[in-house]
Each structure stands twice: as C-alpha cells, then as structure tokens.
Amino acid sequence: MNSRRDFLQKVSLGIGVTALAGLPASAAAPSAPVVRAEKQLRVAIMGLGGYANIVAEAMQKCTMATLVGVVSGTPSKVDTWKKKYNIPDKNTYNYETVSEIKNNPDIDIVYVTTPNSLHHKHVLQIAATGKHVICEKPVADNAKQTREMIAACEKAGVKFYIGYRLHFEPHTRELIRMRESGELGKIMHVNNYMGFKSGDPTQWRLKKALAGGGAMMDVGVYALNGARYCTGEEPIWVTAQETKTDPIKFKEVDETITFQLGFPSGVIANCGTTYNFNNFERLYVIGEKGFVELSPAFGYGPIKGRTNAGPMNMPAHIPHQTLQMDGLADIILNNKPDPHITGHEGLKDMIVVDAVYESIRKGGQKIFINKA
Template structure:
C-alpha cells in the first residue's frame, strides 16, 4: 500500500480550490457544468450537499434518487428538478441513458454504499461516494474495481482534505516548518440524543468509529504524511441500553514510522473536535478541525489559521468536478477510502481483543 505522501502527490492535493482566484490551468476548458444526481435525500443531502450545489462553479444539482415519494415534489419545487431526472432505487440504472446526469453521488447509510456505488459505476457515470467509503475493505475494493471496469472516476467525500487550513497542515507534514513530527492528538465526536436509528445498526455501518472516527483516523494519516504500522483500541459506553450493537466511544492509538504516535478518540457521547500536532521545535492545531464551517487554528510561532468563508462541500464538489472536466486525478481516490477501512477493521479487531496491539500490513 502506498504511503500517505504518495496519495497526496498523485492526487494533486495542493492544486485544490482555495479562497484565491483559480489559475488559468485549473479552469476547465469546457465551461459547461456537470450534472449531479444525489442518491439518498436524508439530512446530509438536504442540509449540506443540495445547498452547496447552488454555490458550485463546475457542477449543479440535476437529479435525485429516492425511496421516499413524498420528498419528490418538495425537491422539484425547491431545485427545479425535471420529472425525467427523478429516480427511485429500482430504476436507478436508467440514469445510464440520461445525458443530463454526469455524476452520481452516493449519500446513503454506510452499509449501502457498496451496492449503490457499484450500480452507479455500471451506468457509466462518475461516482462520488460519501465517507466512510464502505463497511469492509472487500466492499471498498469492489467499488474501485467497478469504477475501473466502467472507466469512470471515483472520489470519496472527505471534505476536510479540500478545506484550506487542512491543506496547510497537509503541506506542513511535507515541509516540516516546526521540525520533525513527534506525536499528535485527534478527536471527533458529538453527544447524540436521540440517535439516528441506522447509526445504531451494525449491518448498516453504524457506530461512532464509522461515522466520526474516520475523521481522526484520516487526519492522523494526512497530518503525518505517513501510513500507520500498528494500532491498539478500546470501546466504552455510558449508555449500554442504547448502544447494543455498535460502539458509543472508541479510543485508539496509531503508531507510525520514526516513533510517531497518534492518540485518537471518537464518540457519540462526547463533543470532541480537536487536531493537534507536536513537533521537535513547536506545535500547531486546528480547533475545530472537522466542523462544517469555522475551521481555525494556531501555531507555536504565533501563526494564526483563520477560518475561511467558502462552503466546504461546494469546494469539494468543484474540485472533483474539475478533475473530471480536466481529466486529472481526483484529490481523494478510492484507494484513500480503502486504506481507512483497512485500518478501521484492525481497530475493531484490537478492541475485541481488549486493546491488543496489532500490526498493519
């Protein structure tokens, strides 16, 4: 498996959109916008992605796929979606014949990602898949294979990698302005009450580690520019009557080359939102580091990382649309999502073995 720095360089991460004007070479030669169809009209689609698509430069909302007929007239009225661009889960393959749809964005519970991402790839449309990529590494590989077979681009919805302050930390992992990285802490969580029902179901990809844990996991990788070589983890809960199938809180430690350690935590029972990197000659942090807005931080030399005003999801989707239009690599490829799930599976295995240290391949 390539190291994290390989992913960054291959994906052209530092060419992502920022608050600065786009260089000429980043502006697609074909100015026509790509048509996006959202699969699943739950909270993330309705409150984040659909509004963000109204702010994008290179793509627009043109289609929906839903199993809830009552939502259709609401979405059509709000976003002007044509009757011919409305689909359900049974006739979703018909999108193959719709020239107005260029991208299918999978925004379903994690346990359904593989099934519908593969169906999306088989239509010949490009695939955007929300994080986490899938429940298992095998499912991730099946998605990647389906996209390769159908010659379509695949991008995973890690919006933070498109965010300007996060990109600065990723660059610092390479340039090391405060000396070699020694350790880091990453935490992401919220107090869920009541909980979204599917997030309590194991078969649907529920649990804190899948939902929020991929934020600190992915952050540990992009903040060091390395891949972990070992992991240990434990689960805990204060509400066992609610969390009967999945984890409420997971604490895990990742070991990287050169003795670098990452202490991480995720939870449905605590409000957590911190990323701090400690180096030989200083430190820097983002607090909050994975909120939808207001990501900001500071460094030990007094450098301030102020929040940027651009919509994160709009930047993410424009970056991915530009990669399609310019035929360049996406910022967050399927291999990146796969690697997180490989590690995540080891985290669960370690927790089941009461925190046993496990090596990663």
C-alpha cells in the same frame, strides 16, 4: 477567470492557501453572485437525507458543479427537491429505476449519501451505469467491501471518489502544506479526536444494519484520516480500546473508542471518537519545529486553527461542500490530480477501521497492518 474560481482552482491544485489570504474580500463573500463556468460537472444525489440537503445547499454556490438529478425511494422528497432545485422529471430516479441512469447523457456523476451500510450496494449499482461515483464516508462497512467497490468502478471504467471534503478545506490544506514543506520539521506526534452526543435514539446511526458500526465508522474516521494527512504516512500497527457508558442506547453500535496508530517513522497518533459526549473535536500535530492545532477540526465549519506562530489566518469560511464539489469538478473536467480523495484512500482508512475493531476484540492487542 474571476478571483473566486481562481481561489477554488488553487485549492484543488494544492497551491498553498496561505498565499490566498490576500484575496479580495469579495472572493469569499457568501453573498457574491455565482458566475458559472462554461463546463459543468453535472451531479445527481442518491439518498435524500440530512447530509444530501447540506450538499445541495452548498452546491448552489458552486461555479463548476451543478445539481441536476436525484435518486430517492420517497416520492414526496423527490417532489420537494424538483421544485427547490429545478430538477427535471427525466433526471429523477428511485431505487428500482436507478440502473436507467446509464441512458441519461445529462448526468456525469452520482453522489451516494445513503446510510453508511448501503454504500457498498449503491456504489456497485452506480458503477454499473457507467457514471462516476462519489461516496460519502465511511466508504463501506469494512475493507473487503471497499475493495469490491474499487474493483467494480475500475471494471466499469468510472472514477470513484470519497466525500473527504476536508481535503478541500483551507486550514486542512495549510497544515498539509506546512508538513510537506518541512515547516513543522519531523512529525513527532498526533492527538486527534472527533465525536458528539448522539440525539434521537431511533436514528439509523444507532442501527447496525444501516450504519455498519458506531462512532468509529462514522466520525472516528475523521480522526483517523486526519492522522494520515498529519503524517503523510500509512500506519503499520493499530491498538484500540472501547467503552460503553450507555449500553442500552448503544446496544448495536460502538459508543466511545480510543485508538492508536503507529507509523513507520515512529510517530504514534493517539485518537478518540464518541457518540456520547460533546466538546470532542480537535486535531493536534506536533513536529520538531512547530505544531498545528485545529479546533474545531472536522465539522462543517468554520474550522479554527493555530500554529506555534499564532492564529491561522485563512480566507473567510466557505461551506466545505462548495469547495469540495467545485474542486472535484475541476479535477474531473480538467484532469487535475486529486488531493487524496479516491476510493483507494477510503480503503486505507477502512483497513485501519477493521484493525481497530479487531484490536478491541483481542483486548487491545497490537494489530499489524500494511506489511511491506
């Protein structure tokens, strides 16, 4: 086993990443030749937008996951991808033919990267083919849709994962390790936020029919999912507040939301999200014995971190999607435990998202969730 695979397997196994800091530099060098493992997870991507490109590029460095197929409604995109990634004709589909994937023995899993509000429909379609599914976050428009997606995958006997790439990211895994090991002591508070200034006013993100919602759905989920991995708990109440400084641009979807999650231990996670300003990306968890700050914390990286002991020394940056897809391959091919990336985790986030919108409708009122 080469050291890079060793690294990836350790990450996917949840082995403390501090222990990896001593790896030879070549292990993380972007220019290192890719040595592919014998067993490969064979992946098709559905929806060839901007994020699909990022995943496909990152997968070129995977050792255990291979891009083998595409699903797209745009023939010109299919042509481009076929050439760029050496994809055979027989592994290309459009939205009318996608059900035929069930007859294709060369595809193991489909990564759904279509606009957020289409995830529900598309995951149901893929589940019906008998292929495993990975769905980009946010998993769906709401918890109800998510429950239907989970039920459909369970009924079809396929695995259902969410594109929670940060659960394979070294800084994030290190903070989880520090929390689980007790190094941070009892967790006392969380302050997470994630947002950016949205550009193109015609993009799908600003249309409710395609996006399901605004900043909260799309990037607020990072702060929320982060609050859950900062605490290791599920929230029992949610409050939220909304503002729109540009009600014309953000007519259909939410622009800026602040929200608070109350956890059983008494921790409050105080969070925020926006589509209308930059410099808004940070995770901060405070324990009785120390803290972890990641800033930036949630983007495609490099992530930067510091703790009460000083700067975090993590291995050199590897694209998160490389780590994610290799980690996922390891989980599926070798039957490893997963680091909180299943559809059930997506559901836990969507229950909170539903409560955020409900609290806003009710003037900030506390919404109780996850009742015992």
